[in-house]
Amino acid sequence: MAAGALPTGVVTFLFTDIEGSTRLWERSPDEMREALAQHDALCRETIATRRGVVFKTVGDAVCAAFERPNDAVEAAIDTQRAIRNHAWANAIGELHVRMAIHTGDCTQRDGDYFGPTLNRVARLSSLAYGDQILVSSATAALLRDALSERVALRALGLHRLKDLALPELAYQVVTEGLRSDFPALASIDSRPNNLPSQISNFIGREPEVLEVAGTLQVSRLVTIVGPGGIGKTRLALQVAADVLGERFPGGSWFVDLTTIRSPDPIVDAVATALNIRESPSEPIEQTLLAHLHERRALLVLDNAEHLLQDVAGFAKLALAKCPSITVLVTSLEPLHVAGEHIYRLGALADAPNLFLERAHSVAPSLTFDEAQLSEVTKLCNRLDGSPLAIELAAARLSSMPFGQLLRRLESTVSLASKDRSEVARHKTLREMVRWSYDLLPRSSK
Numbered sequence: 001m002a003a004g005a006l007p008t009g010v011v012t013f014l015f016t017d018i019e020g021s022t023r024l025w026e027r028s029p030d031e032m033r034e035a036l037a038q039h040d041a042l043c044r045e046t047i048a049t050r051r052g053v054v055f056k057t058v059g060d061a062v063c064a065a066f067e068r069p070n071d072a073v074e075a076a077i078d079t080q081r082a083i084r085n086h087a088w089a090n091a092i093g094e095l096h097v098r099m100a101i102h103t104g105d106c107t108q109r110d111g112d113y114f115g116p117t118l119n120r121v122a123r124l125s126s127l128a129y130g131d132q133i134l135v136s137s138a139t140a141a142l143l144r145d146a147l148s149e150r151v152a153l154r155a156l157g158l159h160r161l162k163d164l165a166l167p168e169l170a171y172q173v174v175t176e177g178l179r180s181d182f183p184a185l186a187s188i189d190s191r192p193n194n195l196p197s198q199i200s201n202f203i204g205r206e207p208e209v210l211e212v213a214g215t216l217q218v219s220r221l222v223t224i225v226g227p228g229g230i231g232k233t234r235l236a237l238q239v240a241a242d243v244l245g246e247r248f249p250g251g252s253w254f255v256d257l258t259t260i261r262s263p264d265p266i267v268d269a270v271a272t273a274l275n276i277r278e279s280p281s282e283p284i285e286q287t288l289l290a291h292l293h294e295r296r297a298l299l300v301l302d303n304a305e306h307l308l309q310d311v312a313g314f315a316k317l318a319l320a321k322c323p324s325i326t327v328l329v330t331s332l333e334p335l336h337v338a339g340e341h342i343y344r345l346g347a348l349a350d351a352p353n354l355f356l357e358r359a360h361s362v363a364p365s366l367t368f369d370e371a372q373l374s375e376v377t378k379l380c381n382r383l384d385g386s387p388l389a390i391e392l393a394a395a396r397l398s399s400m401p402f403g404q405l406l407r408r409l410e411s412t413v414s415l416a417s418k419d420r421s422e423v424a425r426h427k428t429l430r431e432m433v434r435w436s437y438d439l440l441p442r443s444s445k
Helices: 021-027 029-049 069-085 116-127 137-143 206-218 232-243 266-273 284-292 305-321 351-362 370-382 387-398 402-411 429-438
Strands: 010-018 053-058 061-066 097-105 107-109 112-114 133-135 151-159 168-175 221-225 252-256 298-302 326-331 341-344
Touching: 010 021, 010 029, 010 069, 010 116, 021 029, 029 053, 029 061, 029 069, 053 112, 061 069, 069 097, 069 133, 069 137, 069 151, 069 168, 097 116, 097 137, 107 351, 112 116, 116 133, 116 168, 133 137, 137 168, 206 221, 206 232, 206 326, 206 341, 221 232, 232 252, 232 298, 232 326, 252 266, 266 284, 266 298, 266 305, 284 305, 298 305, 305 326, 351 370, 351 387, 370 402, 387 402
Parallel strands: 097 133, 221 326, 221 341, 252 298, 298 326
Antiparallel strands: 010 061, 010 097, 053 061, 107 112, 133 168, 151 168
């Protein structure tokens, strides 16, 4: 590989991130600015020495790519040693960097990489502690005969990552001169929650996740509003996973309201989600509110559009009686209650990458040339950047060529899911529109 050239095909990625950097920036901004420049220079040098390429830096995070997984491991070890031995300013003291390594297929475009492999290594990195190097099971399998005798991999068990997709069997790099004793990884299953695992990876809504998570810091009632199929539920789940832990030690609790029909009490659905049983001596509402009163917890009330008045009433009651909880709602329209922050979710900006990733999952051998990639962008624009429509379109590639799909979509946008387990209103765009229409008051029809 030529110096500076980005690896292609199956690539091993090394992601690094400075632990506690926010505190350091607030305490010593000038010294931290200088320290970050030194940190980046050290990372670039050690990574280049091991034939890696730094393709992106984001804040204090460094993203590097390697053709060989053992080069990535050696680069991580060299970087940890260089950071540990560097003389940092007194105001900084020491820098503690967490690292993760993962190998997989990816899409390369304009000097950057995209796809689920990148998402997975980022999620794995978020589990690590400062000074720790984590390795995914995919990379570990490739390293079994490639590691030097002085390096070992310690199995840390199976962990569910914050993208809510498949769990990861994580490993820790162990070698002389680096710290090896760390607490157990704080993965999702180590925190109280009932967030459902997802079959597919979360793609393309990272800015929205940050915006909604930031809004939850200043507002106790946030409603994600948008048309059917735009990805409200998946965004809410991802936000709930990301803020789980220090922000909400009482847990993130998902309540699916799809099957609830008024006047069925919302409180029963919430109590069931939190595994709270009714006591013979008091109403379930009283038991639930007593349970939540002292807890910093996040309640996610999903698909509230057909129960707006009931959900609004419950949210107002819960927020008034339980001063530490926060409520995140998804709905076709707002609750219209005092204190509600409305977050309107629009088209998916990264729609082409979602289409390509889903296309690869149903047709792994399918490739796209430059002209076809341009057509993918046009296709996603025609589908208004709707994740549901894009996923339904990509699924058709299991039974028809890309060109035929384009011709079909030029004459119609009738798309149907073959997944028999899918919610009825998500199976076709027509059913989604009908579901939304049936919710309108008679005067609006």
